[in-house]
Amino acid sequence: MMKIDNLKIFSGRSNPALTNAICKEMSQPLGNALIQSFPDSETFVKIIDHIRGDDVFIVQPTSKPTNESVMELLIMIDAARRASAKRITAVLPFFGYARQDRKDQPRVPITAKLMANLLVAAGANRVLTLDLHATQIQGFFDIPCDHLYASPVIYDYLKDQPSDNMTVFSPDVGGLKRAQAYADLFDCQLGFIAKRRISAEVVEATSLVGEVEGRDILIVDDMTETAGTLTAAAKILKSKGAKSVRAAVTHAVLTDTAYDRLSEKWLDELIVTDSTAPDPRYVDYPITVLSVAPLLTQAILRIHNNMSVTSLFKIKGF
Numbered sequence: 219m220m221k222i223d224n225l226k227i228f229s230g231r232s233n234p235a236l237t238n239a240i241c242k243e244m245s246q247p248l249g250n251a252l253i254q255s256f257p258d259s260e261t262f263v264k265i266i267d268h269i270r271g272d273d274v275f276i277v278q279p280t281s282k283p284t285n286e287s288v289m290e291l292l293i294m295i296d297a298a299r300r301a302s303a304k305r306i307t308a309v310l311p312f313f314g315y316a317r318q319d320r321k322d323q324p325r326v327p328i329t330a331k332l333m334a335n336l337l338v339a340a341g342a343n344r345v346l347t348l349d350l351h352a353t354q355i356q357g358f359f360d361i362p363c364d365h366l367y368a369s370p371v372i373y374d375y376l377k378d379q380p381s382d383n384m385t386v387f388s389p390d391v392g393g394l395k396r397a398q399a400y401a402d403l404f405d406c407q408l409g410f411i412a413k414r415r416i417s418a419e420v421v422e423a424t425s426l427v428g429e430v431e432g433r434d435i436l437i438v439d440d441m442t443e444t445a446g447t448l449t450a451a452a453k454i455l456k457s458k459g460a461k462s463v464r465a466a467v468t469h470a471v472l473t474d475t476a477y478d479r480l481s482e483k484w485l486d487e488l489i490v491t492d493s494t495a496p497d498p499r500y501v502d503y504p505i506t507v508l509s510v511a512p513l514l515t516q517a518i519l520r521i522h523n524n525m526s527v528t529s530l531f532k533i534k535g536f
Contacts, residue, residue: 220519220520220522220523220525221522221523222244222246222519222522224271224272224273224304225246225272225273225275225518225522226249226267226269226272226273226274226275226303227240227241227246227248227249227274227275227276227277227518228248228249228251228265228274228275228276228277228294228298229248229249229251229276229277229278230253230276230277230278230287230290230291230294231253231287231290232278232279232280232281232287232290232494232495233277233278233279233281233311233492233493233494233495235492235495235496236277236279236311236492236493236495236509236510236511236514237277239492239509239511240277240511240514240515240518242511243511243512243515244515244518244519249265249267249269249274250265250266250267251263251264251265251266251267251294251297252264252266253290253294261286261289261290261293262293263290263293263294263297264297265297265298265301269298269301269302269303270301270302270303271302271303271304272303272304273303273304273305273307273522274298274303274304274305274306274307275307275309275346275518275521275522276291276294276295276298276306276307276308276309277309277311277514278290278291278294278308278309278310279310279311279312279314279493279494279495280310280312280313280314280315280333281312281314281469281471281494281495282471284314284315287314288314288315288333288336291308291310291337291340292336292337292340293340295308295337295340295341295342296340296341298341299340299341305343305344306341306342306343306344307342307343307344307345307346307518307521308337308342308344308345308346309345309346309347309514309518310345310346310347310348311347311348311491311492311493311494311510311514312348312441312469312471312493312494313330313333313347313348313350313351313355314333315329315330315332315333316330316350316351316352316355317330317351318330319331319351319352319354319355319358320352330352330355330358331358333358334355334358334359334360335358337359337361338359338360338361342361343361343362344361344362344363344364344521345359345361345362345363345364346363346364346366346514346517346518346521347363347364347365347366348365348366348367348368348468348491348493348510348513348514349366349367349368349440349441349468349469349493350365350440351440351441353365364517364521364527366513366514366517366527366530366531367531368468368491368493368508368510368513369399369400369403369533370513370530370531370532370533371491371508371509371510371512371513372400372438372466372468372489372491372508373400373403373533375489375506375508376404376436376466376489380434381404381405381406382406383432383433383434383461384404384406384407384433384434384435384436385406385407385408385409385428385429385430385433385434385435385436386400386401386404386406386407386408386409386435386436386437386438387408387409387410387411387426387428387435387436387437387438387451387455388408388409388410388411388437388438388439389410389411389437389439389447389448389450389451390410390411390412390447391410391412393410393438393439393440394408394410396438396439396440397409397410397438400436400438400466403533404436407428407429407433408428409426409427409428409429409430410426410427410428411425411426411427411450411451411454411455412425412426412427425454426454426455426458430455430458430459430460431458431459431460432459432460432461433460433461434460434461434462434464435455435460435461435462435463435464436464436465436466437451437452437455437463437464437465437466438465438466438467439465439466439467439468440467440468440469441467441468441469441470441471442465442467442469442470442471442472442476442488442490443471443472443473443476444473444475444476444479445472445475445476445479445480445485445488446475446479448465448467448479448485448488449479449480449482449484449485451463451465452465452484452485453484456484462486463484463485463486464485464486464487464488464489465485465487465488465489466489467488467489467490468490468491468493469490469491469493469494470488470490470491470494470496470497470505471494472497477499477503480503480504480505481503483504485504486504487504487505487506488503488504488505488506489505489506489508490505490506490507490508491507491508491509491510492507492508492509492510492511493510513530516530517530
């Protein structure tokens with residue numbers, strides 16, 4: 219039996235519904251904190267609950283408005299540290315700036331590393347995150363970083379659907395390892411698409427490798443913002459005779475451009491999680507939202523009880 223003594227969970231304003239779902243999963247009240255913005259847009263935080271000596275978890279995906287979400291999280295961590303919390307775990311279901319993880323051009327920052335430094339400097343003792351854009355970001359931290367995957371949640375949703383006619387596709391060469399994991403889970407074929415990025419919002423799919431004609435295609439990726447990669451992939455797949463094209467993406471940070479592309483209906487279904495707050499516009503599109511609250515709840519409980527989180531990676535009994 220996992221203990222929840224001296225465990226406190228607080229939520230930033232980025233995705234309070236997810237934090238409430240986590241608290242409901244473990245029958246634990248949400249920590250009481252005052253978070254407000256001054257007229258000049260400065261953020262003010264006051265921890266109302268007594269947390270001296272407690273194990274504190276602060277849930278805040280750093281999604282849009284990204285800079286506000288990041289600063290709010292840092293201020294909450296600092297407030298908890300100054301209130302003498304025993305341990306502070308920053309729970310980032312979505313880790314913003316993860317795509318800026320390397321110097322791929324002259325005179326550019328490695329902002330993902332800066333994010334790691336800021337979290338440590340603010341007072342975080344541990345980080346819990348989900349589906350990083352690049353797994354090596356774990357190495358940016360000088361504190362423990364637990365990196366979970368949404369694949370068990372997505373697999374549970376898809377496992378009862380026929381997979382004998384399925385091909386799992388990566389929308390680019392960089393995501394092949396992720397696609398291979400899904401292909402192994404469903405014991406189906408694997409494929410990938412070569413793409414050429416024309417601009418930040420425009421992507422052109424140039425060629426593909428894998429069996430497509432008459433098959434049900436599942437595209438897997440870590441995140442989508444403009445849906446440019448997914449739409450370009452769906453277009454070329456359907457032009458090659460795909461029976462259906464669905465996409466499973468952990469983080470949906472959808473822009474207006476993305477909704478315009480989704481309205482073209484090249485994708486038969488877009489499967490996302492609530493790692494970022496679901497947009498009310500989802501109901502007008504073929505978007506299915508899966509909750510990662512049970513997965514994060516188990517991770518939080520295991521961290522609090524100093525247990526391994528390895529079992530959370532197991533699917534299909536292995």
